[in-house]
Amino acid sequence: MNKQQLLSKIRQVRNEVSRLDFTVGAMSDADFENHPDNYASLSEDAALLSEQIACKLRHLIYSTTKVKKDEYLVSAASVQGIQIHSENGILEITLPCLLPKRKQRRSTEFITDPLYFALSQYADGHALPKYRQCVVCFSHIYSRDLFGIRARDYDNLELKALLDVIASFLMEDDGGLLCDAYNTTELGQYDCTRISVMDKNRFYDWIKERETRLKSISDF
Secondary structure, three states: OOHHHHHHHHHHHHHHHHHHHHHHHHHHHOOOOOOHHHHHHHHHHHHHHHHHHHHHHHHHHHHHOOOOHHHHHHHHHHHHOOEEEEEOOEEEEEEOOOOOEOOOHHHHHHHHHHHHHHHHHHHHHOOOOOEOOEEEEEEEEEEOOOHHHOOOOHHHEOOHHHHHHHHHHHEOOOOOOOEEEEEEEEEEOOOEEEEEEEEHHHHHHHHHHHOOOOOEEEEO
């Protein structure tokens, strides 16, 4: 990449940062109580812009510095707050965000790349299970203060990209005959997505343990 190409990419990022600043300003001015849909649209636009900016800056780092992709993304996973925990045969991954809509495919890179390297790093120090028949439960946890205006249909969310990453570490096959996927919507203190992977014979107990806080459940 020559200097002119680099400056052009930096200008693109600066333009998107300006758009982000304008959109966040519009969020501040929006009538949240009387026009919640408008506020929700603005907040989603701001979040997606932030993710696009982060991804573009990552690629600039990879192409113009000596920083290696895997080293950076391990740090990104830590900064984002991706957590991985295994107990009683269940591996649980917590992502510090709600999943993007399926039409916004470009934005999945923001979370899937750090997730891949977080799982890789976790596997270096822990024996990961290799499930032949399993259940994957996506718990979409919304901040209870904002839940009413933002709940989304499960089939509109970008779940497959995350499932592909998880399957590469934990599953012999993520086909429908061997892998069942479920969704739950829950309320919590803050937005996040929790992904629980377990043997099929563990799923019934998992549901019973959480039935008091599950708001809905359906097939994926």
